[in-house]
Amino acid sequence: MNVKRNCLWVFMVVFLTAAWGGFFPVGAAEPAPDDVALSAFPPELFQDKTQAEIAKELPVSGAYRDETSPIEEEIEVAVDGTTKSYTVLRYLTDIEILQYRGDVLWTCIAAFLVFIMQAGFAMVEAGFTRAKNAVNIMMKNIMDFCIGTIAFLAVGFHLMFAGPDESLFWLGNTSATQWGFAFWLFQCVFAATTATIVSGGMAERTKFTGYLAYSVVICAFIYPVFGGWAWGSLLDGNGWLEGVLGVGFYDFAGSTVVHSIGGWIALAGALVIGPRIGKFAPDGTPRAIPGHNLPFAVIGGFILWLGWFGFNPGSTTTFDGNLARIAVMTNIAGAAGGIGAIIAIWMYIGKPDVGMTVNGFLAGMVAICTAVDVVTPTGAFIIGIVAGVLVVFSVIFIERTLKIDDPVGCISVHGVCGAWGTLAYAFFGVEAFSMKVLFAQLIGIGAGFVWAFGTGLVLFLAIKYTIGLRVTEKEEEEGLDIGEHGGAAYTAFPQHNMAP
Incomplete structure (x- = not known):
């Protein structure tokens, strides 16, 4: 067995024995003779098979076992008055099988909740933009999940998690186990989330064919490569x-791996495609382009909040009591983010703006993803409230100083606040501050920006000069619903009410 597989076995041993309520010593051990094995465990755990016979049934990696696969475990046994360490191969107990099924069930439920976030993103984006583009936005959020699923299935999953001797194209070895399907589904909805983040930053002027093209590349290549760097060892990879x-580099639920990667790709896209017609005056002063349905955006925000209870607690991929802690920290950060944003915007413009408040609680939950499993309630509050304030002034800076048109604020919410949350781990996620931890987080943040922004620029420029990235001026003024899809979202209303 190579080093990577040994590491995975250690992980599985710790995981399974933790479910039993205790840890066995890990270290060099001899293969156990059958009599030692039978004396250490109930006989039914061996099914009248020798250790050599059981060894033939071991999966390639612990990540690919199912509830009927044997496991490898190390025990200490007194032999002739001397304590020796042995490696025992055995089958799961009934309790361990129940734990395994619970892990599969919870991971699937969490994936379902993250999938519902697609609806939340669609509603937030549609609400913050104009009625004449609502169908286009809904279609993009439909198709980035459809396309993202197949792209991640065919290529992305392999790039992200495969070891040197494994094939994970089109599910590959993971299709042999119940756990493989659950793990793949959870990772798939994360990949689709990254793609849909980009949609908001380029809304109201992107060609539908161009959007489809970049969704494929994001889910098949850009997101999985960085994901493998940070999370590869969750299966059989080994990210640097x-x-x-x-x-x-630590990022428990994806402040950088998912959110910042999506935000930095959106930044590249917004720069390449340029602002919407009329967004900036000739002197560069930004003009407001109000969204057509802010209640719609608020409801979408609440759907995203609900989905985050799958996004963060589901990242445990285990059915245990830590789920409640992670859910509570997520909630605290989201609420604090909303409070931070409303205070900041109220003091800045004299009014409690609803759009900034929605982005504030979303920013809080983006920021907490990295340290959500280890942070204290106070830490979660600080991370969230800072994110809420940060997102307000980031949106203002990007629009007024950088002259970048981001209709929904996704660069600030996901890119900037994702980076803040990742950095915050070094201060609030560890028992004692360490410069090594701080620099490791900075390296991860920097690598994420260089990779996502750099590949995003190449991708969008390639699309721009081949199939085309932006619709015509006439189509943009009439609305993408008519020009791209041949129909309007609100057919019962006069056209002048549809295109503010």
Whole structure:
């Protein structure tokens, strides 16, 4: 077995014994003779098979076992008055099988909740933009999940998690187990989330064919490559960021891996495609282009909040009591983000703006993703409230100083606040501050920006000069619903009410 597989076995041993309520010593051990094995465990765990016979049934990796696969475990046994360490191969107990099924069930339920976030993103984006583009936005959120699913299935999953001797194209080895399907589904909805983040930053002027093209590349290549750098060892990969500086880059639920990657790709796209017609005056002053349905955006925000209870607690991929802690920290950060944003915008413009408040609680939950499993309630509050304030002034800076048109604020919510949350781990997610941890987080943040923004620029420029990235001026003024899809979202209302 190579080093990577040994590491995975250690992980599985710890996981299974933790479910039993205790840890067995891990270290070099001899293969156990059958009599030692039978004396250490109930006989039914061996099904009248020798250790050599059971060894033939071991999966290639612990990540590919199912509830009928044997496991490898190390025990200490007194032999002739001397304590020796042995490796025992055995089958799961009934309790361990129940734990396994619970892990599969919870991971699937969490994936279902993350999938519902597609509806939330669609509603937020549609609400913050004009009625004449509502169908286009809904279609993009439909298709980035459809296309993202197949792209991640065919290529992305392999790039993100495969070891040197494994094939994960079109599910590959994971299709042999119940756990493989659950794990793939959870990772798939994360990939689709990254793609749909980009949609908001380029809304109201992107060609539908161009959108389809970049969704494929994001889910098949850009997101999985960086995901493999940070999370590859969750299956059989081995990302370089996981061991950087000897402490490793830490991102539990994806403040950088999912959110910042999506935000930085959106930044590249917004720069290449340019602002909407009329967004900036000749002197560069930004003009307001109000969204057509802010209640719609608020409801979408609440759907995203609900989905985050799958996004963060589901990242455990285990059915255990830590789910409640992670859910509570998520909720605290989201609420604090909303409070931080409303205070900031109220003081800045004299009014409690609803759009900024929605972005504030979303920013809080983006920021908490990295440290959500280890942070204290106070830490979650600070991370969230800082994110809420940060998102307000980031939106203003990007629009007024950088002259970038981001209709829904996704660059600020996901890119900027994702980076803040990742950095915050070094201050609020560890028992004692360490410069190594801080620099490891900075390296991960920097690598994420360079990779996502750089590949995004190449991608969008390639689309621009081949199939085309932006609709014509006439189509943009009439609305993408008519020009791209041949129909309007609100047919019962006069056209002048549809295109503010």
